[in-house]
Amino acid sequence: MSNGLRFKTARDLFTACPAIAEDMRTLPTDQNSIAFCRHLLAGRVPEEAITFCAYLLAERAAVWWAHECLSHLTELFDGTDQELLAHVRDWVAEPDNPRLQAAVRTAATRPATTPVGWILLAAGWRDNGSAMDATITPALQPLPAAHAVNAGILAGLARVALADRFAVLSAFVEMGIQMAEIEARQSADAY
Numbered sequence: 001m002s003n004g005l006r007f008k009t010a011r012d013l014f015t016a017c018p019a020i021a022e023d024m025r026t027l028p029t030d031q032n033s034i035a036f037c038r039h040l041l042a043g044r045v046p047e048e049a050i051t052f053c054a055y056l057l058a059e060r061a062a063v064w065w066a067h068e069c070l071s072h073l074t075e076l077f078d079g080t081d082q083e084l085l086a087h088v089r090d091w092v093a094e095p096d097n098p099r100l101q102a103a104v105r106t107a108a109t110r111p112a113t114t115p116v117g118w119i120l121l122a123a124g125w126r127d128n129g130s131a132m133d134a135t136i137t138p139a140l141q142p143l144p145a146a147h148a149v150n151a152g153i154l155a156g157l158a159r160v161a162l163a164d165r166f167a168v169l170s171a172f173v174e175m176g177i178q179m180a181e182i183e184a185r186q187s188a189d190a191y
Contacts, residue, residue, distance in 0.1 A: 004184030004187055005184045006187075007033050009028070010028040010032075010052070011028040020052070020055045023055075026048050034181070036052065038173075038177070046169055047154055050150060050153050050172060050173060051154075053065065057146075057176065057180055058183060059145040061179055061180075062149045063091075063092055066152050067085065070152065070156050071085065072168070073156050076156070077114070084116045084117070104123045104124050112148070117152070118155060121145075125145040
């Protein structure tokens with residue numbers, strides 16, 4: 001299924017999204033994207049597989065993936081973050097809804113000090129910031145939504161007990177790979 005992926009190889013992704021090199025140290029190869037991601041998961045820094053998935057997925061899909069990952073960790077969040085996670089869910093369902101865009105803009109004005117806060121920023125940065133006021137966090141605007149998705153998922157993962165962390169990380173990566181494969185099938189079906 002990797003033939004229909006947005007980026008056929010890891011090198012293709014790094015070429016199209018140079019910001020990924022700021023978030024991970026492993027150099028790209030000509031390996032197909034899914035195999036490269038699994039190689040990262042089995043490597044010395046498996047967290048880089050999360051980073052790779054964040055950039056591999058289209059922005060809206062990446063925000064949804066982050067929502068799904070963090071939804072498995074809700075017992076680690078306070079009531080405010082659980083409420084904000086619901087905003088993310090609603091936004092993914094209707095990203096062009098002005099009411100939801102306003103809710104995301106308002107929520108994204110808070111500092112991204114929690115995993116959910118980062119995901120809200122990702123939703124706000126979608127389409128190069130079109131969903132968020134340019135006056136909000138202007139120093140952060142040039143970053144891709146994938147950067148915030150990556151930060152949010154890794155921040156959530158940091159709250160998981162050490163003994164469980166790799167299993168949770170692996171499940172998150174597999175979920176990201178499945179989403180990338182679904183996106184590939186959907187784009188192939190569109191043609």
